[in-house]
Amino acid sequence: xxxxxxxxxDHQELIEDSDARISPQAWGDWFHxxxxxxxxxxxxxLSYEIGLRLTDDxxxxxLNHQYRHQNQPTDVLTFAxxxxxxxxxxxxxxxxxxxxxxxxxxxxxxxxxxxxxxHSLSTELKWLAxxxxxxxxxxxxxxxxxxxxxxxKQVNLLQSIGVNxxxx
Numbered sequence: 001x002x003x004x005x006x007x008x009x010d011h012q013e014l015i016e017d018s019d020a021r022i023s024p025q026a027w028g029d030w031f032h033x034x035x036x037x038x039x040x041x042x043x044x045x046l047s048y049e050i051g052l053r054l055t056d057d058x059x060x061x062x063l064n065h066q067y068r069h070q071n072q073p074t075d076v077l078t079f080a081x082x083x084x085x086x087x088x089x090x091x092x093x094x095x096x097x098x099x100x101x102x103x104x105x106x107x108x109x110x111x112x113x114x115x116x117x118x119h120s121l122s123t124e125l126k127w128l129a130x131x132x133x134x135x136x137x138x139x140x141x142x143x144x145x146x147x148x149x150x151x152x153k154q155v156n157l158l159q160s161i162g163v164n165x166x167x168x
Contacts, residue, residue, distance in 0.1 A: 001039065002047035003032040004097050009054040022122060027052060030126065034133055034157045041137055043082065045098035050136070052129065053104045060106040075109040076128040078102070078135040103132040123163055130157040 007024040035048055042048070057073035065071040067079070081101040105128050107121075114124035131154055141147035151167045158165055 001032070001036060002097070003028060003035055004047060004049040005031050006049070006051045007054075008052070022125060027129070030129070030161045031133065033160050034130060037157060037160055038133075038137060043098060047097040049097040049099045050133070051102035053102065054107050054125070055104055057106050057108045060104055060109070063104060073106055073109055075106055075113060076132050077104045078132045079104075080136045080138070082136075082138075101136045103129060103136070105129065105132070119165065123165060126158060126161070126163055127154070127165065130154045133157070 005024070005028045007027050009024075031050060031052075035042065060077060061071065061073040063077055064074050067077070079102040081099045105125060107125075110124045110128055111121050114121045117124065131150075134150055134153060134157075139150050139153070141150045155165060155167060
């Protein structure tokens, strides 16, 4: 399985701690690992494509207002490209990457949440990315039961890249 991840991070200045800076290669490796774990939930394709943008509160607030009609910043937004039960021809699967969608993460929100949770900014960014990936693949949490299932899957994904986090 091949994963093409396009990382756009124009806001490195928001990440003062150099340990929290994550290289595009590291992001790519993690998303590749996560998609391997989630392979049974993926539409068949030779490769997959995802966009990841790390941004500030102003930009994510503008996106949140434009697409969700909520004029406030949020921690993460996902823009899924696949519709549920959207068939794809074998020719399409063999000829081009399957575009799963885009993930946008607010670094200032992540930083604030990391401080509240008592873990590093790097851990929070990974937490949000794993959560967003599940949303791209159709996971949702409209009730407590589905939230618990999703959080457990998220913890699984994070453990696969060496991040141990408690969700109690």
